[in-house]
Amino acid sequence: MKKLKIAIQKSGRLHNDSLQLLKNCGIHIDNGKDQLKAPAKNFPLEIFYLRNGDSPQYLKDGVVDCAIIGENLLVEKGDDIQVAERLGFSKCRVSLAVSKIFEYDSVQDLNGKRIATSYPVTTQKFLNEQGIQAELHIINGSVEIAPNIGLADAICDIVSSGSTLFKNNLKEVEVLLKSEAVLAVSPRLPEEINKVLDKFLFRIRAVLKGKDYRYVLLNAPNEKLDAIMDLLPGMKSPTILPLAEEGWSSLHSVVNQDEFWDVIDSLKAAGAEGILVCPIEKMVV
Incomplete structure (x- = not known):
């Protein structure tokens, strides 16, 4: 039987919860340190440990069959990729934030402003819907420091607890979308893998149902x-x-x-x- 190739985050907030889900599904992983790939011992599945931001392209190219990924990344980089199951963990939101001293009354206050973000597609779509003209500065990592160093007037980034915003004297003013971990499926999924994917989804749904x-x-x-x-x-x-x-x-x-x-x-x-x-x-x- 061919193996289902699944991508999970190499490190970060999705990594541990993804491995725990596999464990709860009765899938045991041979995971040596610093491996990029690891097979399951008792299920036709192979894990690819990837940077979270790379997973959408790997799905599009058919390098992996499915991925546990943040829904926010699918909106940003792969809105044509299908979600097979919502997983209920790693919940966050993509939000706009400004300095605490910024006098913000409505989204119109961002007209003509500079916004730093790692999510330019999501941010631009929101601005277009609101009829806002703003200048985007694309930053990978540490977006929250941009207002403090004069690079931007606002940021658009993922928010979980809000503690990072608080530490950087920022306030959340608009929620663009809410996100959680999902199981996304490649549009190039081979026909012969469907049965394995169905068995995998059966186990996931049994685990998720039990939690409810x-x-x-x-x-x-x-x-x-x-x-x-x-x-x-x-x-x-x-x-x-x-x-x-x-x-x-x-x-x-x-x-x-x-x-x-x-x-x-x-x-x-x-x-x-x-x-x-x-x-x-x-x-x-």
């Missing part, structure tokens, strides 16, 4: 089962098992993480006792 839910076990008197079951639909319906104590049952189900605390409060109010909550490693639906 919690497994809930609880005890309840039988006369309150109907009310409690309405709160615990589960995958299809809750699992109900009789307890040794007559008149009581144990219910097993899953709860969406986003609704978890509200559901738990409702379960307690409906008469549930001994509620046990467990994380779900993987969830196949």
Whole structure:
């Protein structure tokens, strides 16, 4: 079976989370120090460790079949590349920022100004949409220092926590787009690789689905089962098992993480006792 060639960031914020995702998918990597390529031990997959900014071109050229990459880079360098799955980690945004002493009321204040950025395509598209004429200075790395040294009046860069902006006396004024890690697929993906990619995506989706839910076990008197079951639909319906104590049952189900605390409060109010909550490693639906 041919191997699926996947690019991940050689170092940086995406690197560790990407390797952890592979590990959660049960894929073990032979990863010697400073290797540019590394095969998986137990899955037809080979990793290419690349600079994040190079991955879009490698995808376009078909050098790699897929890549774990920031969505912001696809918008900047590969908006014709398809996203197979959103991965939910390494969330950030591409934003405009100005000096804290810059009197900013609206995007119109950037007319005629100088903007330093590593994202010229994204920045120019936004400016065009807003009808703003500005001069772009393209910088690779350390964009945030540009206003402090007089190179630019504003910057456009990725923002995660905002701490880097704060340290450089900048304030975020416009969010151009929100981004997260995605699995992107080459437009030149060989037909014979599709089956391997499908198996890989199956594992990824099972891992991501598991993170969204919690497994809930609880005890309840039988006369309150109907009310409690309405709160615990589960995958299809809750699992109900009789307890040794007559008149009581144990219910097993899953709860969406986003609704978890509200559901738990409702379960307690409906008469549930001994509620046990467990994380779900993987969830196949």
